[in-house]
Amino acid sequence: MLNLSKYERKRKKGIAIATAQLLFHIDHDVDPNQDIKGFVSILMNKTESVATAYGWTSGSELAQLILQEGLDTGEVKLRLLKYKNKSRLADKRRHNDIKNSVISYLSNYCQRSKTYEGLIDQVQYFPDFKYKYLDSGVDIDRENIIDIMKTFDEKDRMYILKNVNAEIDRRDAGYSLGDELEKYLNDIGQEYGIESYIDEFEVDGKNYFSFKIFIGNRGILSSFNGTFNELKTALAEVVRSESENKVTCPFCGMKIVRYVAMNKIKNCECGAEIVITPYMVRKRGVIYSRTRISFRKPD
Ligand SMILES: [Zn+2]
Numbered sequence: 001m002l003n004l005s006k007y008e009r010k011r012k013k014g015i016a017i018a019t020a021q022l023l024f025h026i027d028h029d030v031d032p033n034q035d036i037k038g039f040v041s042i043l044m045n046k047t048e049s050v051a052t053a054y055g056w057t058s059g060s061e062l063a064q065l066i067l068q069e070g071l072d073t074g075e076v077k078l079r080l081l082k083y084k085n086k087s088r089l090a091d092k093r094r095h096n097d098i099k100n101s102v103i104s105y106l107s108n109y110c111q112r113s114k115t116y117e118g119l120i121d122q123v124q125y126f127p128d129f130k131y132k133y134l135d136s137g138v139d140i141d142r143e144n145i146i147d148i149m150k151t152f153d154e155k156d157r158m159y160i161l162k163n164v165n166a167e168i169d170r171r172d173a174g175y176s177l178g179d180e181l182e183k184y185l186n187d188i189g190q191e192y193g194i195e196s197y198i199d200e201f202e203v204d205g206k207n208y209f210s211f212k213i214f215i216g217n218r219g220i221l222s223s224f225n226g227t228f229n230e231l232k233t234a235l236a237e238v239v240r241s242e243s244e245n246k247v248t249c250p251f252c253g254m255k256i257v258r259y260v261a262m263n264k265i266k267n268c269e270c271g272a273e274i275v276i277t278p279y280m281v282r283k284r285g286v287i288y289s290r291t292r293i294s295f296r297k298p299d
Pocket residue numbers: 249250251252253254268269270271272
């Protein structure tokens with residue numbers, strides 16, 4: 001039963017709103033330009049209970065009410081157009097989310113392609129791994145991706161192709177800059193025996209980098225806002241400061257770069273054995289692992 005106001009104007013509006021909600025529930029594509037007879041014939045004989053803003057009701061119950069009290073078809077039309085618009089927007093948003101999930105999935109594994117079909121052809125070589133996309137709520141793997149890709153129209157296909165290629169370019173730019181940076185740091189470090197290794201390197205825009213880099217014993221997980229050359233200079237400084245981090249052999253007084261003593265040699269030139277002992281330190285409640293280097297000579 002509908003819970004309607006006893007004031008006529010509010011009551012009429014309530015009936016119109018409940019009617020629009022029920023009609024939309026029965027059929028999202030209902031024609032809003034109908035007269036009372038048209039709407040009543042849709043509602044008639046529908047006995048399913050549906051929740052409206054004014055409580056639960058059914059089509060047949062509402063049809064009876066309309067026949068007794070009339071219907072503001074103008075209000076019904078207005079509401080129906082609003083619901084349709086809203087659901088079209090929601091569909092569009094969902095459609096875009098799925099498109100973006102497909103782009104993100106494809107650019108994990110695809111090589112550049114001139115055509116959309118060229119992207120589809122590459123799917124057979126993808127690893128068998130399922131991705132969960134939270135924005136669209138879609139799971140994508142190599143089993144279902146082709147079916148999903150076939151649902152898009154020509155305009156969407158061009159959009160996906162363009163964005164997958166752009167994503168691949170961005171990734172490749174990151175790879176080649178990362179390689180360049182690694183080589184640069186190793187060239188500088190060579191003199192001191194310090195090796196650098198780039199674990200992750202991403203370019204975001206022109207002047208923003210995020211990376212995970214190991215320089216000697218130091219791991220750096222960070223991001224950098226500046227040009228690539230400025231980043232190279234900043235990291236070269238780290239190589240140099242690592243090269244100044246030295247230990248001294250108590251037997252002959254030779255200074256050895258700490259990284260070299262820890263990773264590359266077992267003995268000092270004088271023959272003293274280099275002993276590495278890991279230990280833990282607690283600082284403000286956090287436990288850090290450290291390494292002590294000592295030198296030992298047989299008696
Ligand atoms: Zn020595």
